[in-house]
Amino acid sequence: MKRGNVDLYTNAMVREVTTDGDGLATGVVYVNTLDMQEYHILGRTVVLGASACETARLLLNSKSNWYPDGLANGSGLIGRYLHDSTGAGRSAIVPALIDRDRYNEDGARGIHVYSPWWLDNSQLDFPRGYHLEFGGGMGMPLYGVGFGMDSMRQHITDEFGNPSKNGGYGTGLKKDIYKLYGSTIGVVGRGESIPQYSNYCEIDPDTVDKYGIPVLRFHYQWTEHELKQARHMQETFEELLTSLGGIPLGEKPGADSQYGLEAPGRIIHEVGTTRMGDDPGSSVLNKYAQAHECKNLFVVDAGQFVSQADKNPTWTIMALSWRTSDYILDQMKQGNL
Ligand SMILES: Cc1cc2nc3c(=O)[nH]c(=O)nc-3n(C[C@H](O)[C@H](O)[C@H](O)COP(=O)(O)OP(=O)(O)OC[C@H]3O[C@@H](n4cnc5c(N)ncnc54)[C@H](O)[C@@H]3O)c2cc1C
Numbered sequence: 467m468k469r470g471n472v473d474l475y476t477n478a479m480v481r482e483v484t485t486d487g488d489g490l491a492t493g494v495v496y497v498n499t500l501d502m503q504e505y506h507i508l509g510r511t512v513v514l515g516a517s518a519c520e521t522a523r524l525l526l527n528s529k530s531n532w533y534p535d536g537l538a539n540g541s542g543l544i545g546r547y548l549h550d551s552t553g554a555g556r557s558a559i560v561p562a563l564i565d566r567d568r569y570n571e572d573g574a575r576g577i578h579v580y581s582p583w584w585l586d587n588s589q590l591d592f593p594r595g596y597h598l599e600f601g602g603g604m605g606m607p608l609y610g611v612g613f614g615m616d617s618m619r620q621h622i623t624d625e626f627g628n629p630s631k632n633g634g635y636g637t638g639l640k641k642d643i644y645k646l647y648g649s650t651i652g653v654v655g656r657g658e659s660i661p662q663y664s665n666y667c668e669i670d671p672d673t674v675d676k677y678g679i680p681v682l683r684f685h686y687q688w689t690e691h692e693l694k695q696a697r698h699m700q701e702t703f704e705e706l707l708t709s710l711g712g713i714p715l716g717e718k719p720g721a722d723s724q725y726g727l728e729a730p731g732r733i734i735h736e737v738g739t740t741r742m743g744d745d746p747g748s749s750v751l752n753k754y755a756q757a758h759e760c761k762n763l764f765v766v767d768a769g770q771f772v773s774q775a776d777k778n779p780t781w782t783i784m785a786l787s788w789r790t791s792d793y794i795l796d797q798m799k800q801g802n803l
Pocket residue numbers: 478479480481515516517518520524734735736766767768778779780781783
């Protein structure tokens with residue numbers, strides 16, 4: 467930008483990628499969100515990084531004679547294999563932490579607890595795996611601290627050693643909150659789900675957003691792999707929490723609640739909608755995130771993921787987009803783009 471080589475368009479809601487008579491990308495059409503008018507910007511190469519679902523939406527909305535089912539969608543796979551991380555959690559109160567001394571625990575958050583996997587994978591009844599993230603401690607109290615006292619008071623006594631009464635207000639309530647503060651810990655699992663052809667997003671033919679652009683609708687079911695993983699998570703959480711002297715809070719989620727497995731999309735790690743691969747019949751992009759069918763079109767978000775391990779996706783998105791950037795420069799220098 468300092469060198470004047472970048473034109474930055476803000477308040478621009480892209481509707482579609484445009485193509486020419488040879489099927490090459492020519493630019494994008496966007497709606498200016500201030501004047502609600504449509505504009506067309508031309509480009510030698512189009513790079514989409516709108517996030518996995520939005521990029522699928524853009525490509526599916528980019529129809530032409532050359533691409534009747536959406537741009538670069540000859541395989542029919544745009545939107546397919548959408549997948550999110552699995553997620554479940556449990557918390558416990560730890561009596562040893564009740565009414566402990568106060569000190570500053572800022573900076574020592576649970577996210578720093580290193581937890582290498584300790585089980586034998588061959589004994590698991592589901593594929594792949596998950597990692598654990600811990601929470602707790604005496605961070606700055608947030609709005610909402612002290613709620614749920616009716617159920618939490620059972621774990622403490624008053625100054626005479628008697629059960630702390632339910633209800634209350636004023637000094638007594640403050641004392642009880644003070645005692646309980648920092649005495650709960652939580653553990654969540656984040657795991658790898660298995661990408662499925664049958665899990666997908668597509669254009670909703672009946673709904674547009676406020677810019678008149680058709681929106682997505684979603685079809686997504688967890689399979690028995692994720693359910694078994696969540697069951698295993700719950701067993702692990704309970705074993706961990708009780709082994710350290712904690713009393714798990716709430717009921718252990720069972721089959722009726724899918725073992726506490728969060729709804730698809732809830733962990734916000736959506737990937738897979740424009741998967742990469744060597745075979746144009748079974749993938750949308752090649753290994754450089756270049757569309758098989760449209761050589762000057764690239765996707766640098768998590769649409770290109772074929773799987774996402776159990777890890778949060780963003781570092782990998784950044785690494786892959788760096789690699790794609792190098793490839794685009796190289797191809798431009800060689801005159802291929
Ligand atoms: C609350 C929350 C917590 C998260 N925590 C983590 C975490 O701890 N670790 C981790 O790895 N990941 C985390 N994620 C996921 C992470 O944010 C995403 O994986 C990542 O941001 C995706 O990067 P991206 O560049 O593909 O898309 P985005 O970051 O979503 O960027 C896409 C950009 O494109 C723009 N855009 C979209 N559509 C259009 C359009 N039609 N026209 C013009 N512009 C458009 C958007 O405004 C946005 O600026 C979290 C997500 C959320 C919501």
